[in-house]
Amino acid sequence: MFTSAIVAALGGFLFGFDTAVISGVEQAIQRLWEINDFSLGMAVAIALYGTVIGAMFGGIPANKYGRKKTLFWVGILYLVSAIGSALAPEINSFMLFRFLGGLGVGASSVAAPMYISELAPAHMRGRLVALFQFNIVLGIVVAYINNYFMADIGPNAWRFMLGVEAIPALIYSILVLVIPRSPRWLIVIKGNIEEARTILAKIDPDNVNRAVTAIQGSIYSASTAKGRFFSKKYSFSILLAFSIAFFNQVAGINAIIYYAPRIFEMTGLASSSALISTAGIGLINLIFTMVGISLIDKIGRRSLMFIGSFGLIITLTLVARAFFSDTFEGVPIFLFFYIGFFAMSQGAVIWVFISEVFPNEVRAQGQSLGSFTHWMMAAVITSIFPYFTNTFGAGPVFLFFAFMMVLQLLFVWKIMPETKGKSLEEIEKEFDVKTESLPVPEEV
Numbered sequence: 273m274f275t276s277a278i279v280a281a282l283g284g285f286l287f288g289f290d291t292a293v294i295s296g297v298e299q300a301i302q303r304l305w306e307i308n309d310f311s312l313g314m315a316v317a318i319a320l321y322g323t324v325i326g327a328m329f330g331g332i333p334a335n336k337y338g339r340k341k342t343l344f345w346v347g348i349l350y351l352v353s354a355i356g357s358a359l360a361p362e363i364n365s366f367m368l369f370r371f372l373g374g375l376g377v378g379a380s381s382v383a384a385p386m387y388i389s390e391l392a393p394a395h396m397r398g399r400l401v402a403l404f405q406f407n408i409v410l411g412i413v414v415a416y417i418n419n420y421f422m423a424d425i426g427p428n429a430w431r432f433m434l435g436v437e438a439i440p441a442l443i444y445s446i447l448v449l450v451i452p453r454s455p456r457w458l459i460v461i462k463g464n465i466e467e468a469r470t471i472l473a474k475i476d477p478d479n480v481n482r483a484v485t486a487i488q489g490s491i492y493s494a495s496t497a498k499g500r501f502f503s504k505k506y507s508f509s510i511l512l513a514f515s516i517a518f519f520n521q522v523a524g525i526n527a528i529i530y531y532a533p534r535i536f537e538m539t540g541l542a543s544s545s546a547l548i549s550t551a552g553i554g555l556i557n558l559i560f561t562m563v564g565i566s567l568i569d570k571i572g573r574r575s576l577m578f579i580g581s582f583g584l585i586i587t588l589t590l591v592a593r594a595f596f597s598d599t600f601e602g603v604p605i606f607l608f609f610y611i612g613f614f615a616m617s618q619g620a621v622i623w624v625f626i627s628e629v630f631p632n633e634v635r636a637q638g639q640s641l642g643s644f645t646h647w648m649m650a651a652v653i654t655s656i657f658p659y660f661t662n663t664f665g666a667g668p669v670f671l672f673f674a675f676m677m678v679l680q681l682l683f684v685w686k687i688m689p690e691t692k693g694k695s696l697e698e699i700e701k702e703f704d705v706k707t708e709s710l711p712v713p714e715e716v
Contacts, residue, residue: 273475274400276451277388281403282444283343283380286350288411289418289437290319290373292554295532296419300430305363309662313655318367319374320526320651326378327643331636333379335461339387339454342379347445349376351438358435381623381643386635389627390456393476394695398568401624402561409561409615412529413554456696459487460632486697487632501637508703509629512688513642516625519680520618521649523584524673527657528553528607534658535607538666539600552604553611557619560612564620572692573621574684580617581681587613588674595667622646628691631700 294316302312334342353373360366384404392400418436422429455468455475465484472480502510528535532553564576587610594603622642630638660669691699 273391273393276391277400277403279444279447279451280339280343280384280387281400281407282440282447283346283384284404284407285411285414286347286437286441286444287377287380288408288413289415289440290350290353290377290411291408291526292412292415292529293419293433293437294319294370295416295529296423296433297430298531299534301363301366307363309658311363313658315363315367315370317651317655319370319377320647320654322371322374323378323381323647324374324644324651326375326380327382327640327647328378329640330379330382330643331640334383334386334639335457335636338457338461339383339390340448340451342383343387344445344448346376346380346383347441347448349373349379350441351445354435354437354441358431358438378643378647381646382636382639385623385627386639387454389624389696390454390632390635391452391471391475393479394693394698395569397628398573398624398692399565401627402565402568402620404623405619406558406561406565409554409557409619413558416554455483456487456632456635459484486695489697501634506630506634506638509631509638510641512629513626513638514645515683515687516618516622517642517646518649519676519683520622520646521653522673522676523614523618523680524588524653524670525614525618526650527653527669528610531657535666536604538661539594539603552608556608556611557615560615561619564616567616568620568624569692572690573625574688574690576617576621577684577688578681580613581677581684583613583617584610584677585674585681588670588677592667592670592674595665595670625691628696628699629703631703632696 298312298316301307301315307315330342333345349372353369353376356369357366357373360369385401388401388404389397415433419433422433425432452471452474453467455471458464458468458471465488468487469480469484472483476483500506567576587606590606591603591610594600594606626639626642627635657669689702694702
């Protein structure tokens with residue numbers, strides 16, 4: 273179980289590397305191809321638009337062909353994207369291959385957390401699913417280190433920054449071939465109880481019959497579930513997945529990760545110092561993601577979100593104040609604390625929480641909804657960030673992010689439930705009770 277979770281989570285490493293490596297490339301391609309700020313924003317965000325499409329439709333192959341096969345083809349997309357974008361002769365082909373990589377990121381954010389959550393026992397599910405986020409952050413750190421050490425190797429350094437991703441992509445694609453299929457997918461979608469029982473016997477041999485019975489008890493007939501995802505039955509789950517994914521991005525995390533060198537240069541740091549500070553962000557992200565993983569099954573998802581919300585409000589407000597007053601000495605420290613609070617809360621919780629809140633029969637659609645919301649917001653914010661900071665200044669932008677975190681705090685306080693230590697089927701039963709009290713029409 274642990275080995276399978278690690279392999280699936282390695283898709284997160286490629287996810288993180290692919291999204292962060294662009295931070296060391298964006299200024300080079302702007303100079304090389306002489307593109308304006310708007311075109312640069314699109315070149316950076318094009319992978320995110322691919323991610324939106326991958327997330328939107330990633331649930332389809334994950335349901336039809338299985339989580340395992342979907343993860344294999346995700347690895348192939350990463351491989352093709354890495355090679356193609358590194359060799360791109362002009363901006364359009366560059367954007368095409370970055371788009372393909374984005375498809376892989378989107379599909380990975382659907383299939384990997386879902387696969388791990390369906391494999392893991394309740395008492396370990398938070399930590400195991402959060403391994404996906406840990407690998408995302410590890411990929412980000414490696415991308416930053418990669419960018420720093422390759423920055424001075426010549427005018428084509430950016431091509432090597434991108435192309436090196438092909439190596440882990442190939443390794444990942446091979447490793448995925450040896451992991452088992454999801455037992456819940458086998459029972460709920462394929463009706464293959466015997467293979468699922470064999471896999472469950474390796475995971476938790478003392479509770480095989482109980483697990484099989486619980487999974488079978490959660491099944492709705494295909495005619496009942498078909499076409500009814502946006503219905504009252506799933507409305508509470510949809511609200512939760514949409515909200516946590518929305519707030520994840522309006523915290524400004526992807527804008528900061530993608531444009532970290534640019535932000536630090538705005539504070540007066542030299543280019544080399546900005547890259548070092550960016551690597552520091554990656555390291556803080558990694559350390560506090562591990563903190564979040566260690567706590568997520570102990571104090572719970574909701575408690576981590578409470579702590580994180582307060583920390584994000586304070587740090588974003590301090591960064592906004594620094595830009596309004598043109599006193600930048602504390603900005604790197606504020607951003608380091610910001611990353612720490614984000615990593616241990618939203619970063620550790622999001623993929624775990626989305627993978628938990630939907631019933632077995634619609635988990636693929638629900639994971640797609642959450643991932644789609646997350647990446648749609650990421651694409652929009654990443655696209656407009658350079659324009660808004662250049663037009664209005666960084667102060668108002670960071671103040672907006674801080675206000676959004678106030679709204680997140682209200683969501684956590686009033687709406688977000690705790691899911692730690694409960695099986696997926698137990699969570700489903702609790703949500704059925706909550707949904708009955710919601711004033712939502714029968715069909716939305």
